[in-house]
Amino acid sequence: MKVITVHHPHSISKNDFPPLVLALGYFDGVHKGHQRVIRAAVEEAKEQDVSSAVMTFDPHPSVVLGHKHKHIHYITPLEDKKEIIKELGVDYLFIVRFTSEFANLTPQDFVDQYIIGLNVRHVVAGYDYSYGRMGKGTMETLPFHSRDMFGSTTVSKLTDADLDLKVSSSLIRENLKEGDVSRVKNLLGRPFKMKGTVIHGDKRGRKIGFPTANIELSDDYLTPKVGVYAVRMKIHDKWFDGVCNIGYKPTFKNPDDYSLTIEVHLFDFHTSIYGEEVFIEWYDRIRDEQKFSGIEELISQIQKDKDQAIDYFTKN
Numbered sequence: 001m002k003v004i005t006v007h008h009p010h011s012i013s014k015n016d017f018p019p020l021v022l023a024l025g026y027f028d029g030v031h032k033g034h035q036r037v038i039r040a041a042v043e044e045a046k047e048q049d050v051s052s053a054v055m056t057f058d059p060h061p062s063v064v065l066g067h068k069h070k071h072i073h074y075i076t077p078l079e080d081k082k083e084i085i086k087e088l089g090v091d092y093l094f095i096v097r098f099t100s101e102f103a104n105l106t107p108q109d110f111v112d113q114y115i116i117g118l119n120v121r122h123v124v125a126g127y128d129y130s131y132g133r134m135g136k137g138t139m140e141t142l143p144f145h146s147r148d149m150f151g152s153t154t155v156s157k158l159t160d161a162d163l164d165l166k167v168s169s170s171l172i173r174e175n176l177k178e179g180d181v182s183r184v185k186n187l188l189g190r191p192f193k194m195k196g197t198v199i200h201g202d203k204r205g206r207k208i209g210f211p212t213a214n215i216e217l218s219d220d221y222l223t224p225k226v227g228v229y230a231v232r233m234k235i236h237d238k239w240f241d242g243v244c245n246i247g248y249k250p251t252f253k254n255p256d257d258y259s260l261t262i263e264v265h266l267f268d269f270h271t272s273i274y275g276e277e278v279f280i281e282w283y284d285r286i287r288d289e290q291k292f293s294g295i296e297e298l299i300s301q302i303q304k305d306k307d308q309a310i311d312y313f314t315k316n
């Protein structure tokens, strides 16, 4: 897959690209709804015997359009998003810098410069996709703005079978906030995954019989709610089952220490892995983090957590 970063105004000429079928969206998470849109574009490209492309934006539009000055966290930071889109068989990925000037383009200018201008023959997007200043352009107005230069396919709404809600990045964000990683797995069509590096902790874990790998995240990931989870961790291309505590370790820390830690205890694993690059996959929530009155209580609870995670991985 060829990745092209585009800054507005761009100087790309139509001749720089072969004819394209283009999927449009922000695609944070590349969830099942997004996969439906991207797969439809890849299939349409095959039928028309042309190349497939995806256009996404960076950073998240809320950085430019929002009024809050909050740091944005992602379900899939850009590097992960690229990887997953590539696996869907896409030929070209356009990453458009979402600047205020770009956001201010009229719907017609967006279509002229970013669809027709990139040699796009066909556009695929979801039923609620919008484009141009204030999101004024919709899938209904697209044929008008296309000036007969390209066709379009509108992908219907994919809903979650359990609650009949639209599968969306916002729904996944809410579920991560509540710690429901099992539901997130259903919405994504794969477990929620993060990349990180093993760093040194307080070295207490070994003494209490549960050595843990302390993980520093390598990107701006959204993190699941504080608590204990059944996870899998990949080290050197091999996956291990384990339990993860994401939280503040209230049993040991001062209440005013707000640094969040992510630590994983792997079963059947005894090697030193400081400095290693690892991936964590989140499968099931076990419980809330607690402040224990002593180490013995903590140890016996961690043993129960471990049994529960082993039980989960045996059954799933």
Ligand SMILES: Cc1cc2nc3c(=O)[nH]c(=O)nc-3n(C[C@H](O)[C@H](O)[C@H](O)COP(=O)(O)O)c2cc1C
Binding pocket: 201, 202, 203, 204, 205, 206, 210, 212, 214, 228, 243, 244, 245, 248, 249, 250, 251, 252, 263, 264, 265, 288, 289, 290, 291, 292, 298, 302, 305, 306
């Ligand atoms: C599965 C698991 C569950 C944990 N649950 C709690 C908890 O509920 N409360 C708490 O204060 N610490 C909890 N911890 C964190 C331990 O206190 C921590 O692993 C230990 O202090 C070692 O920390 P260190 O690696 O920084 O040395 C948990 C750790 C694991 C692996």
Ligand SMILES: Nc1ncnc2c1ncn2[C@@H]1O[C@H](COP(=O)(O)OP(=O)(O)OP(=O)(O)O)[C@@H](O)[C@H]1O
Binding pocket: 024, 025, 026, 027, 028, 033, 034, 036, 037, 124, 125, 126, 127, 128, 129, 155, 156, 157, 158, 159, 166, 167, 168, 169, 170, 171
């Ligand atoms: N459940 C879905 N069914 C069909 N199309 C979808 C679905 N979810 C998203 N899409 C389409 O995928 C593209 C990318 O979606 P986008 O990144 O804008 O956000 P989203 O997943 O709809 O979430 P949110 O609105 O919560 O940010 C758009 O074209 C959108 O219409």
